[in-house]
Amino acid sequence: MTKTNENLKAAFAGESQANRRYLAFARKAEEEGFTQVAKLFKAAAEAETVHALNHLRIIGEIKSTVENLNTAVSGETYEFKEMYPEYIEAAKQEGNKQASWSFDVANQVEQIHASLFSKAIEALKNKKALEKVDYYVCGVCGNTVEDSPPDKCPICGAPKAKFFKSA
Numbered sequence: 811m812t813k814t815n816e817n818l819k820a821a822f823a824g825e826s827q828a829n830r831r832y833l834a835f836a837r838k839a840e841e842e843g844f845t846q847v848a849k850l851f852k853a854a855a856e857a858e859t860v861h862a863l864n865h866l867r868i869i870g871e872i873k874s875t876v877e878n879l880n881t882a883v884s885g886e887t888y889e890f891k892e893m894y895p896e897y898i899e900a901a902k903q904e905g906n907k908q909a910s911w912s913f914d915v916a917n918q919v920e921q922i923h924a925s926l927f928s929k930a931i932e933a934l935k936n937k938k939a940l941e942k943v944d945y946y947v948c949g950v951c952g953n954t955v956e957d958s959p960p961d962k963c964p965i966c967g968a969p970k971a972k973f974f975k976s977a
């Protein structure tokens with residue numbers, strides 16, 4: 811890999827993290843009543859997304875939708891088969907309950923993502939349009955469900971009101 815490609819990957823990771831960090835900071839600023847600071851964090855977060863997407867496009871990692879779905883399945887599968895189980899184990903050994911919870915719910919949701927993506931791959935393979943459904947996301951654990959939110963999140967126990975509809 812060329813130095814520049816390595817740099818693009820590193821910059822993509824950094825900008826992606828800055829995006830989420832600034833969104834978290836924006837929420838905090840809102841809670842503290844700093845509306846204008848929240849707006850600034852949101853604007854900067856959006857700009858970091860523009861940067862991240864430029865870097866990713868130039869690396870050449872945005873491919874056809876079928877290829878992208880396969881990449882997504884591999885990523886999710888790696889996370890729930892290898893990464894999170896190790897992280898959960900280490901968090902338990904260190905007695906870090908919050909981290910262990912965070913890894914555990916993510917681990918469960920990654921399995922759901924892998925299966926939703928696999929379902930999409932199957933539909934495309936059979937030249938069928940994917941069934942039209944809405945997706946709902948649990949704001950506590952990220953659980954991702956089709957059609958309508960459950961009364962209680964089966965992963966984290968949050969009530970229906972914690973689910974939001976994904977655009």
Ligand SMILES: [Fe+2]
Nearest residue numbers: 886919920923
């Ligand atoms: Fe996921």
Ligand SMILES: [Fe+2]
Nearest residue numbers: 948951963966
């Ligand atoms: Fe949940």
